[in-house]
Amino acid sequence: MAETPGLRLAPGPHVHAGQTTRAIMWWVTLSLLPAYLWATYLFGVRVLGLTASGVVGAYLGEWLVNRLRQQRQTLRDGSAVLTGVLLVGTLSPGLPLWMPAIGGFMGIVFAKMLFGGLGYNIFNPALVARAFLMACFPLAMTTTWLAPRPGVWWAADAVTTASPLTVLKLEGVARAAELLGLGPAYYGQLLLGFRAGSIGEVSVVLVALGAAVLLRRRILSVYIPLSVLVGTGLVALASDVPLFHLLTGGLWFGAFYMATDYVTAPLLPRAQIIFGLGIGALTGIIRIWGGYPEGICYAILLWNAVTPALNQWFRPKRVAPEAIGV
Amino acid sequence: MSTHEAGISGELRRFLRGGVSLEEHKEATAQTPITTFIPAEVTIPLAQHLGPPAQAIVKRKQVVQRGELIATAEPNGAPVHASVTGTVARVALSPHPTLTEAPAIVITVDPNAAAPQCTDDPAWATLPRDVMLARIEAAGIVGLGGAAFPTYRKLRLPDGVRVDTVVLNGAECEPYLTSDHRLMLESPKDVLRGAWLLAQIIGAQRVVIGVEDNKSDAAVVLQAAVEQLSLSPAPDVLLCRTRYPQGAERQLVEALTGRRIPARGLPLQVGVLVQNVATAIACYQAVRYQQPLLDRVLTVTGPGIGHPMNLRVPIGTLVQDIVAHCGGLDARTAMVIAGGPMMGRALGRLDVPVIKGTGGLLFLRVDDVQREPYGPCISCAACLDACPLGLEPNQISIYTEAGRALETESFGTRECFECGCCAYVCPAERPLVQFIQIAKAAFQTGSAIGLGVRPGVVHG
Secondary structure (H helix, E strand, O other), X not given: OOOOOOOXXXXXXXXXXXXXXHHHHHHHHHHOHHHHHHHHHHHOOHHHHHHHHHHHHHHXXXXXXXXXXXXXXXXXXXXXXXXXXXXXXXXXXOOOOOHHHHHHHHHHHHHHHHHOOOOOOOOOHHHHHHHHHHHHOHHHHHHOEEOOOOOOOOOOOOOEEOOHHHHHHHHHHHXXXXXXXXXXHHHHHHHHOOOOOOOXXXXXXXXXXXXXXXXXXXXXXXXXXXXXXXXXXXXXXXXXXHHHHHHOOOHHHHHHHHOOOOOOOOOOHHHXXXXXXXXXXXXXXXXXXXXXXXXXXXXXHHHHHHHXXXXXXXXXXXXXXXXXXX | OOOXXXXXXXXXXXXXXXXXXXXXXXXXXOOOOOEEOOOOEEEEEOOOOOOOOOEEOOOOOOEEOOOOEEEEOOOOXXXXXXXXXXXXXXXXXXXXXXXXXXXXXXXXXXXXXXXXXXXXXXXXHHOOHHHHHHHHHHOOOEOOOOOOOEHHHHHOOOOOOOOOEEEEEEOOOOOOOOHHHHHHHHOHHHHHHHHHHHHHHHOOOEEEEEEEHHHHHHHHHHHHHHHHHOOOOOOEEEEEOOOEOOOOHHHHHHHHHOOOOOOOOOHHXXXXXXXXXXXXXXXXXXXXXXXXXXXXEEEEEOOOEOOOEEXXXXXXXXHHHHHHHOOOEOOOEEEEEEOOOOOOEEEOXXXXXXXXXXXXXXXXXXXXXXXXXXXXXXOOOHHHHHOOOOOOHHHHHHHHHOOOHHHOHHHOHHHOOOOOHHHHXXXXXXXXXXXXXXXXXXXHHOOOOOOOOOOOOOEO
């Protein structure tokens, strides 16, 4: 008898859990929506423009490299969009609109595609993009924080201000306390997000909300983010304002969205805890004793370089014992 | 009656590590009693077990009785019997579910034949061990859990090996399949007698039956039968957590006895013998009634088949006849799988017979098996969490993809028993089991077979 037409042959398993790379990328992107909408509410619609710019740059970078290498386009996996969105989360809202596009493009091309594309990069592409912009446009990157003006969607006369961490670094603790009023009311504002800061980081609560969605969907696990927070907290005890360090800057955004990037973070919980503590501690050290007001970006990038070694040192433990005398 | 009332004691047994929680899909047939279907013709392959194929001893046009020996066993093989009464139509190469094509004896069923008499040996329980073993060997029984290893070979322990525990596998952890579940519900006493018998043969002092807690009704029925039969030693009925691959030998032994089988080793090394419940019934029938293994109980199920059911069919029944009996195929049926969805094997054609090791027939539609082309590993570690052995499927796949399969030994390639948990959870939908199979093949041949793909390129 003839072969029955149309029957598909494939190796097992023949069923799948359903969580795909693309779904993960889009869930992470979507989980950022509350934080980014909040930033839009505070700083105006230019936030959306910057986000679009970052995505376009990242997208173009990936498309171009695939094109030049004559490879199948990989844009459908959603990772380029996520890189663009994440990059913008680390940027100040007053930047020129074209700048995230440059960053996104360079991050994707140099940190991701030249390493072989998704899964093969060593450094977090969004953070490489930020570091690149920092090196090229230091003035714009550090002086374009906007004072929050809730509900003012469109302002030609946006007022720049200093970020809380910049105030601390430049003015010292005593003066910062005077200027910002480091009391419970101020910490409450930091938590909720009424403050100047990068687009993704301003509201700790909303970053945590997005992360909670990802934790619930088992896209994230808590090992890395919690140990980052603990690491920074421990080092910050050496400063006079540990709580201030825990609630400002990109700590939460970095801990939950940057340090947790699958590709550039270690595989196993024990390695992830060391990785997280290392990032957290380094962040605190840079902030308190280093030259920059904020340190999470470089802390993560440096620890990205340690990831392959951590994966070598920490391997899964076999269940089956080795045979003895049988 | 709850499992508690039935006296099933203790907490749920579980294996140590990994595994996945699967959608069960057992509801379609879990409540459906086993019915019998006899086709007009059967195709009985000579190769249905691990080991050399049997040698045919019948000729065309010869009339054979159900239960008659039609092919004798080669050393380390298993004999084959006529599963129906009828006339041999031909002895020829025929389509085979796993071997593509293999010699088979085709018998046209005589619909008017009387059911053959079976002899009941009243002294069955007190027979010497070697007589019991000889009857199991003569019955052509192989492991019915899927591996199809001749059972008498498993029961003939190597010198110096002592086995104190028989573990009976009633886990049936593959989704969709319910035939073992139904056997436990419908013939609990035969299951228990079979298990007891196996313990007698190998001199084990303990019998443990592991049932997943999604089949607690079967555990209750078995426990009630334990109390009625008063066998010595009395089998322990233990509930296991429903989690794939609970029914794999290593995981079951670990969950029920706490013993850990050495890497690449056998349960024998920790004093345990594992048998499937259907095999236990077959052994009981072979010893008591001297009845060969003639029928296969299997679940015919999945969204692609008209009427899902649990069927008892003569060995050699063609899949296409079963399809017709079960209400035909859905037009969107895209895959037919012999076995369960995790470890079952896709069939390319429907004119292949059910053999001794066929545990089920699963019919899936296009929507059920729709897949994206696979992508690069994103180091999410989901496979590391899922692997019940603590192996590294991610690394094996990456190395194999790069043509470096020979370097994967340290990631556990040889230990893998291909349960498929890793590939089930992989978000990049990488065919991790297949990569591991390729790596194993590379060890066999000593040459690293590269797939010739560039990293990052998706390919179907």
